[in-house]
Amino acid sequence: MTATSGKTAIVAGASIGGLSAAAALAGRFGDVLVLDRDTLPEGATWRMGAGQGAHLHQLLKAGEQALEKLLPGITQDFYDAGAVDLRVGRDVKVFDFGGWMDECDAGFSVTSLSRPAYEAVLRKRVGALPGVTIRQESDVARLIVENGVCTGVELSNGTKLAADLVVDASGMNGPMMAKLAEDGHAAFETEHVKINVAYTTARFRKPERYRGEQMGYFFLPAPPGKAFGFIVPIENDEWIISLGTRGADVPPRDVEALRQHAMKLPDQTVYDRIKDAELLSEVKTFRKPTATRRKIWEAAKWPDNLLPFGDALSSVNPTYGQGMTVAALEAEALAGMLDARAESGAGMSGLGKEYLTAAAEISGRAWNLSVNSDYVYPETEGERPANYAMNRAMAATLRKLADEHIDFRIARYRMVHLVDSATALRDGPLAVRFFTALQGSMA
Ligand SMILES: Cc1cc2nc3c(=O)[nH]c(=O)nc-3n(C[C@H](O)[C@H](O)[C@H](O)COP(=O)(O)OP(=O)(O)OC[C@H]3O[C@@H](n4cnc5c(N)ncnc54)[C@H](O)[C@@H]3O)c2cc1C
Numbered sequence: 028m029t030a031t032s033g034k035t036a037i038v039a040g041a042s043i044g045g046l047s048a049a050a051a052l053a054g055r056f057g058d059v060l061v062l063d064r065d066t067l068p069e070g071a072t073w074r075m076g077a078g079q080g081a082h083l084h085q086l087l088k089a090g091e092q093a094l095e096k097l098l099p100g101i102t103q104d105f106y107d108a109g110a111v112d113l114r115v116g117r118d119v120k121v122f123d124f125g126g127w128m129d130e131c132d133a134g135f136s137v138t139s140l141s142r143p144a145y146e147a148v149l150r151k152r153v154g155a156l157p158g159v160t161i162r163q164e165s166d167v168a169r170l171i172v173e174n175g176v177c178t179g180v181e182l183s184n185g186t187k188l189a190a191d192l193v194v195d196a197s198g199m200n201g202p203m204m205a206k207l208a209e210d211g212h213a214a215f216e217t218e219h220v221k222i223n224v225a226y227t228t229a230r231f232r233k234p235e236r237y238r239g240e241q242m243g244y245f246f247l248p249a250p251p252g253k254a255f256g257f258i259v260p261i262e263n264d265e266w267i268i269s270l271g272t273r274g275a276d277v278p279p280r281d282v283e284a285l286r287q288h289a290m291k292l293p294d295q296t297v298y299d300r301i302k303d304a305e306l307l308s309e310v311k312t313f314r315k316p317t318a319t320r321r322k323i324w325e326a327a328k329w330p331d332n333l334l335p336f337g338d339a340l341s342s343v344n345p346t347y348g349q350g351m352t353v354a355a356l357e358a359e360a361l362a363g364m365l366d367a368r369a370e371s372g373a374g375m376s377g378l379g380k381e382y383l384t385a386a387a388e389i390s391g392r393a394w395n396l397s398v399n400s401d402y403v404y405p406e407t408e409g410e411r412p413a414n415y416a417m418n419r420a421m422a423a424t425l426r427k428l429a430d431e432h433i434d435f436r437i438a439r440y441r442m443v444h445l446v447d448s449a450t451a452l453r454d455g456p457l458a459v460r461f462f463t464a465l466q467g468s469m470a
Contacts, residue, residue, distance in 0.1 A: 031365065031375060033057050034191035037180055039167040039203065041067060042077045043351045044337020045196035046149045047358035050097040053156035055365040056192065061159065062180070064166035071108070071144035071262075077198075081311040082228040082345070083257050083269040084142035088115070088135050089445035090352030093359035094149070102138060104148045109262025110138035111241050115440050119243035119259070122293055124426060131433045133440040139243065141230070141261050145351070170195065170203050170333060172212040177333035192375065196336040196354070199319060204339065207330075215326035219317040221408035222344045222401045225278035226313045227285055228269040230261075231304035238264060246292045247346075250404050254291040255346060258300060268301060271346070274406035278312050285310055318343045318398055324387035332375065334361070334382050341390035344401055349393040352445055360385040392448055424465045425452070435461075 036056040038045045041063035052059045065076030073081050086094075086105075094101050106112065113119050116133035140148075154161045166183040170193060179189040195203055207213040233240065243259035256270040270288045272278055279288040289298040320341035323329055337354035364381055368374065399418045401407045412418075428435035438457055441447040452461050 031056050031191070031369070034375075035060065035189070036192040036194065037062065037188060037190035038194040038196055038336075039063075039170075039180060040194075040196035040198060040201065040336075040339070041065075041150065041161050041163070042196065042198065042337070043146060043149065044198070044339065044354035044357075045194065046146070046153045047094065047097065047354045048194045048196055048334070048336045048361065049153050049159055049161075050094070050149075050156065051358040051362035051365070052192070052194070053153070053159050055362065055369070057158055059156075059159045060188065060190070061153070061161045062165040062167055062182075062188075063161070063163055064183075065163060067150065067161070067163040068143070068147070071141060071147040073143050077142070077146065079313060079345070080142040080146065081308070082142070082226050082313055083259060083267045084145065084351060085259070085348040086138060086140075086145060087348055087352040087444040087446075088137055088441075090355040091137060092446070093352070093355035096359055097355075097362060098149075098152045101148065101152055104152060105138040105140055105145070108140060108144050108148050110140040110144075111260045111262070112136050113139050113241070113243055113259070115444065116436065118241060119245060120296075122244070122246045124247065124249040125293070126430070128430070128436065129433075131436045131440075133437050135444075135446070137444070139259050139261055141267060144262055167197065167201075167203060169206050169210075170212075170330070172207070172210070172330045172333075175212075175330055177330040190332075192332050192334070192378075194334045194336050195339045197339055199338040199342040201339060204321065204335070212328070212330055213323075213326060214328040216322045217319060218322060219319050219409075220398050220401060221316060222318050223274050223406050223408070224271060224315045224344055224346060225273075225276070226269050226271040226315070226345070227278045227280065227288070227310060228267065228308075228313075229282060229285060229306055229310045230308040231266045231268065231301055232307055233260075233264055233266055233300075234304050237300060237304075244296045246297070248293070252293075253404070253406065254288065256289065256292050256297050258297050265307060266300065266304070268297065270297070273404055278314070280310065280312060282306050282310050315345060318394070318401065320390065320394055322387075324383040329379070329383075331379050334379060335386070340386055341394055343393055343397040347393070347397045347400065347443075349397060349445065353390050353393050356389045356445070357382075357386050360389060392445060395449070396442070420469055421465060424461065424468050427468075428461065428464055 116131040168183040279285040
């Protein structure tokens with residue numbers, strides 16, 4: 028019996044963020060009601076409410092580990108759903124800033140599935156947890172706040188639902204946050220960085236000559252290059268291919284333009300694979316003008332018992348593949364807090380503040396890595412931060428060391444997968460060599 032076991036939690040949004048939050052709340056709250064305005068599919072099908080799901084989604088290692096802690100066995104469920112096992116450093120070749128990174132075994136594998144398949148597995152697992160109900164076609168119109176405490180939600184049909192804790196996992200464009208601020212219940216700063224990234228994605232059947240090839244290829248340009256591209260194997264021996272660009276360039280809008288765009292990458296790996304491959308999906312585009320974060324952890328005003336999750340808090344350049352992992356890490360942190368409170372008998376007082384402090388650190392790690400990488404490109408608008416030159420020198424030093432030394436290459440993969448934070452370099456066994464090289468580069 029925990030302090031929250033008789034209580035009700037409501038989660039607005041049944042996408043990766045909401046489902047991860049529900050996994051953290053299940054068993055720790057008596058009832059967990061997950062509401063989504065979308066019609067939720069039975070299986071691994073694209074849906075309107077998570078339109079970005081058509082595009083390539085990598086689940087970073089740290090995200091997989093967090094989900095595994097919350098939902099033991101889910102990694103195997105991903106494999107059972109057809110995920111391809113990709114050994115990081117070996118099975119995904121990375122063309123980074125002008126050259127192929129040398130092969131290495133980073134010491135861990137990741138799953139590779141389509142985003143709708145990740146969501147379908149998660150939805151099935153979370154929906155089966157005790158006390159959890161997932162209700163589709165339930166549009167949350169507003170969060171109810173009384174005397175500075177969030178006490179529930181109101182649906183657009185006027186139904187009011189009471190809760191002891193509310194999670195807003197309605198994504199970056201959900202209407203609730205704006206309404207909350209408009210009604211005077213919240214005051215916080217929102218930070219935008221204009222990244223101007225555009226994606227085009229399609230799924231292909233592998234031609235006979237590539238059947239069974241389980242390799243991914245990533246192309247990340249050095250500026251002034253803008254064309255980036257990813258091809259990875261997913262379930263059913265298919266490829267998902269996302270190609271993109273930055274700035275005002277128009278992304279390819281049909282399969283022929285996609286093939287032409289593939290030719291602009293530094294080598295023909297992607298083009299060779301898709302030049303005669305059978306198209307299995309629509310060709311979908313997505314433009315992401317800004318990386319955006321709501322700095323709620325510094326809010327002048329914020330209701331108690333309301334936790335913003337996933338993209339509702341922070342949404343970065345998708346190229347770095349961090350969004351789902353950040354949501355999963357936030358959920359893991361929340362579960363830990365609730366367990367510690369259950370043990371100490373602390374109840375829910377101050378939970379929001381404790382959660383927001385952790386979420387600021389988790390999302391901040393992803394934000395710093397991605398925004399600092401974005402600032403390298405001239406298409407990213409906005410004033411570079413005061414420490415930009417140092418950040419850039421550190422990133423360049425790490426890239427060079429990773430080219431030359433396998434231990435730095437592994438360290439870099441671990442950071443990119445959010446398994447280690449940047450402090451691992453500063454404080455870990457590579458620190459002396461790293462700072463010596465950094466000093467040398469700046470001399
Ligand atoms: C092109 C692209 C590629 C990406 N690639 C990656 C990647 O490789 N790896 C990765 O980790 N991340 C990637 N991301 C980011 C990832 O998609 C998001 O970070 C992640 O989906 C966030 O999950 P979320 O649950 O917070 O929000 P969302 O996925 O946006 O879900 C919000 C949910 O809330 C529901 N909702 C909205 N409003 C309401 C309401 N009023 N009432 C009820 N329900 C509501 C919606 O229907 C939806 O289900 C990518 C994003 C884009 C755009």
